[in-house]
Amino acid sequence: MDKREPVKVDNDLASDFAQMGVTVEVTQTPENEAFDIMAKNNNSMLTWLNVETQWRVLASMAGLIWIGLDYSAIDVALRRLSLPDAVFGDLLVMEEAALPILNGGE
Structure with a gap:
């Protein structure tokens, strides 16, 4: 993992948060999105x-x-x-x- 890149919330990470009782939105961005x-x-x-x-x-x-x-x-x-x-x-x-x-x- 590149520490310079922000962490994207995928379904697995959202599931981990859900087990702690926290709802997070899954990031739906194209991989090639850049600025x-x-x-x-x-x-x-x-x-x-x-x-x-x-x-x-x-x-x-x-x-x-x-x-x-x-x-x-x-x-x-x-x-x-x-x-x-x-x-x-x-x-x-x-x-x-x-x-x-x-x-x-x-």
């Missing part, structure tokens, strides 16, 4: 993919509630990768866009 990233956004996008496991999530009777990124873990990643401060700002913008989607609002 371009502007060169100036490359560090931000690669960092986003590298920190995709650093979400703070609350489990409740209603399901998962995505709270936001764990900023202390993000800070470690940014320092270890020697990335500029602007990348953190980009991650905040991506986090703000992702939260409504993760929480089922969009």
Whole structure:
């Protein structure tokens, strides 16, 4: 598995989540679907993919509630990768866009 690629939810993964009582939508995208990233956004996008496991999530009777990124873990990643401060700002913008989607609002 390429850690730079987002995980796609297939029927097997959806079944695993269902056993935990969580319903997830199966990803139905063509394998050849691609998009371009502007060169100036490359560090931000690669960092986003590298920190995709650093979400703070609350489990409740209603399901998962995505709270936001764990900023202390993000800070470690940014320092270890020697990335500029602007990348953190980009991650905040991506986090703000992702939260409504993760929480089922969009």
